[in-house]
Amino acid sequence: MSAPHEGFLPGQHPIDAYGAGGFKFADMSHRGSLLALPSGLYAWDVRQAADIDAASLARVLAEERGLIEHLLVGTGRDLAPLARPVRETLRAAGIVAEPMATGAAARTYNILLGERRRVAAALIAV
DSSP states (O other), X not given: OBOOTTSEEESOOOOOEEETTEEEETTEEEESEEEEEXXXXXXXXXXXXXXXXXXXXXXXXXXXXXXXXXXEXXXXXXXXXXXXXXXXXXXXXXXXEEEEOHHHHHHHHHHHHHTTOSEEEEEOOO
16 A cells, blocks of 8 residues: 555554655654654655755644654664754754654654654655
8 A cells, every 4th residue: 555645644643664665654664864853743855864954844844833842753774964154043833853763763753753753754765
């Protein structure tokens, strides 16, 4: 089963699996990168860590202030740092960005979501 054509599934859902260029969640699958936000899961047009900028995170920044405390950023197979302007933009919105490899970000997202933390994830497909 595929995710809705708009690339959106309302609500917060754990990531059941990742790899082969996509993700599985809520008995669905999505090929490509993914934003897991309090408002829902969205397709994300980022393919590599160097593409992450404030514009690519506009949907994250559009979430109601205070709903996201931590943004786990899955930067692909390996950890890649976020550019200073990206970190500063998120910090100004009250969000702490935590870059890590996508697998670690997906696993950590699930744990924090289970703990009912104010968490979101921006995950580059691997």
